[in-house]
Amino acid sequence: MASEEPLFDSSLKKRKKKQVAFSEDPLGADADPTMPAPAIIDNHTTDGDAVDMGPTTMHEQMKQNGTTEEGEGEPIEKKEEEEDFKGMFGDIKKKKKKKDIPMDLPEDNLGVSAPAPAATGDMDFSDLKKKKKSSKKKATLDMEAFEKELNDAKVKDVEDEEGGEDALAEIDEAELGDDPFVRTESAITLDSGTEPWLGSDRDYMYPELLQRFYAQLHASNPALLNVAGKRYTISPPQIMRDGNKKTVFANVSDICRRMHRQPEHVIQYMFAELGTTGSVDGSARLVIRGRFQQKQIEQVLRRYIAEYVTCKTCKSPDTLLTKENRIFFMSCESCGSRRSVNTIKTGFQAQVGKRSKNKTG
Amino acid sequence: MSVQNLNTFDPFADEGDPLASNADVGSQQNYIHVRIQQRNGRKTLTTLQGLPKEYDAKKLLKAFKKACHSERERLAWHEFACNGTLVEDEEAGQVIQLQGDQRLKISNFLVEEGIPRTTIKIHGF
Numbered sequence: 001m002a003s004e005e006p007l008f009d010s011s012l013k014k015r016k017k018k019q020v021a022f023s024e025d026p027l028g029a030d031a032d033p034t035m036p037a038p039a040i041i042d043n044h045t046t047d048g049d050a051v052d053m054g055p056t057t058m059h060e061q062m063k064q065n066g067t068t069e070e071g072e073g074e075p076i077e078k079k080e081e082e083e084d085f086k087g088m089f090g091d092i093k094k095k096k097k098k099k100d101i102p103m104d105l106p107e108d109n110l111g112v113s114a115p116a117p118a119a120t121g122d123m124d125f126s127d128l129k130k131k132k133k134s135s136k137k138k139a140t141l142d143m144e145a146f147e148k149e150l151n152d153a154k155v156k157d158v159e160d161e162e163g164g165e166d167a168l169a170e171i172d173e174a175e176l177g178d179d180p181f182v183r184t185e186s187a188i189t190l191d192s193g194t195e196p197w198l199g200s201d202r203d204y205m206y207p208e209l210l211q212r213f214y215a216q217l218h219a220s221n222p223a224l225l226n227v228a229g230k231r232y233t234i235s236p237p238q239i240m241r242d243g244n245k246k247t248v249f250a251n252v253s254d255i256c257r258r259m260h261r262q263p264e265h266v267i268q269y270m271f272a273e274l275g276t277t278g279s280v281d282g283s284a285r286l287v288i289r290g291r292f293q294q295k296q297i298e299q300v301l302r303r304y305i306a307e308y309v310t311c312k313t314c315k316s317p318d319t320l321l322t323k324e325n326r327i328f329f330m331s332c333e334s335c336g337s338r339r340s341v342n343t344i345k346t347g348f349q350a351q352v353g354k355r356s357k358n359k360t361g
Numbered sequence: 362m363s364v365q366n367l368n369t370f371d372p373f374a375d376e377g378d379p380l381a382s383n384a385d386v387g388s389q390q391n392y393i394h395v396r397i398q399q400r401n402g403r404k405t406l407t408t409l410q411g412l413p414k415e416y417d418a419k420k421l422l423k424a425f426k427k428a429c430h431s432e433r434e435r436l437a438w439h440e441f442a443c444n445g446t447l448v449e450d451e452e453a454g455q456v457i458q459l460q461g462d463q464r465l466k467i468s469n470f471l472v473e474e475g476i477p478r479t480t481i482k483i484h485g486f
Binding site: 274297299 | 408448485
């Protein structure tokens with residue numbers, strides 16, 4: 001019964017974390033490794049090749065995940081539900097926290113398999129069904145959350161701005177509800193190596209073994225669960241202050257590469273949105289005039305992704321942006337749709353600062 | 362020439378670039394843009410651009426500045442507590458400029474006045 005306590009502990013911790021919602025970013029744990037090697041991405045940006053998010057990259061992911069987040073079992077799914085634009089940027093601090101919890105699981109799994117909740121003999125069939133169902137559900141939920149996010153984008157934009165934090169947090173909680181918690185609990189019990197035959201004298205049956213196999217497989221390869229809903233992650237923008245009036249956005253080029261967009265386009269959009277100017281320095285960092293915080297930049301990037309990266313038809317991020325006589329077209333790699341996107345317009349710029357410094361004014 | 366119908370109009374004819382003549386492709390003309398600009402320090406400037414013709418920018422500005430008198434008690438956030446001005450821009454036309462970050466208040470105000478939220482676009486961080 002020793003393994004039972006850590007089990008509940010972890011779930012309880014989870015729940016608490018859930019309710020914090022937005023401020024902690026669910027994605028933290030695997031914000032970095034999900035995307036494959038940069039060399040591949042480079043190819044895609046230049047020539048028009050499909051960005052292969054399918055099974056080929058899965059193996060890469062598995063390899064990567066094996067090192068970074070070994071043994072993250074079901075909890076990762078839970079995180080996926082929240083994954084959408086909000087979750088896109090991992091929070092570095094949370095990353096470490098997150099990692100502690102799932103570590104318990106594999107131990108439970110492989111070590112002493114004390115018959116915890118589902119100890120009785122006949123539970124297995126229903127469990128198996130539940131398992132499959134739950135994974136499917138997760139996939140669909142993932143998509144739902146994603147779509148919902150996209151649909152609400154406009155409404156949220158308004159709230160996002162200022163007191164938006166609260167509103168977002170509320171929405172997050174509403175989305176999560178208590179349903180995910182219920183599901184994850186069942187998932188954990190499935191995962192935790194409670195083989196029904198351990199308590200009794202009888203032989204194990206095929207479905208039981210099958211279930212055991214899947215539980216362990218998913219526990220050791222969390223990446224496999226992502227097959228249905230491909231997750232789109234981007235590392236958080238690294239923002240530094242350069243003196244008093246300038247902000248340095250260090251990993252622009254990295255982020256652009258992940259979005260498969262030209263840095264010029266992204267930078268142009270950011271300047272237009274922020275109503276400021278700036279330049280790119282020698283080490284490909286973006287220097288923005290004005291003081292900006294990480295969350296503000298994040299906000300802008302999210303909007304950029306919503307508008308210029310995700311396909312409006314299928315919500316897939318595998319899109320290419322091409323310019324044809326002055327107009328940008330976004331073509332989707334997964335559904336083949338093609339649509340024009342808004343040109344980036346700076347709009348009216350008010351006179352800020354001394355007039356004498358401004359040549360045009 | 363037996364099939365006369367086809368002579369008049371060929372639906373599959375190449376029209377060339379249908380968007381070529383239209384300068385407004387992908388333009389954001391129908392939107393009301395609410396932008397923010399940083400001034401020195403913590404100060405900001407909010408600009409409202411693209412107000413539909415049927416609204417009088419001058420009166421709207423006055424309403425912004427004065428806040429909604431009738432509803433003052435009920436809706437405290439209607440008070441903008443700011444000053445503002447009307448700027449003429451050759452591209453954007455009349456632009457309302459307000460001191461401070463009033464984007465949320467502006468959009469709330471406009472929505473309350475019956476402008477659909479989807480036509481209001483808030484920019485900035």
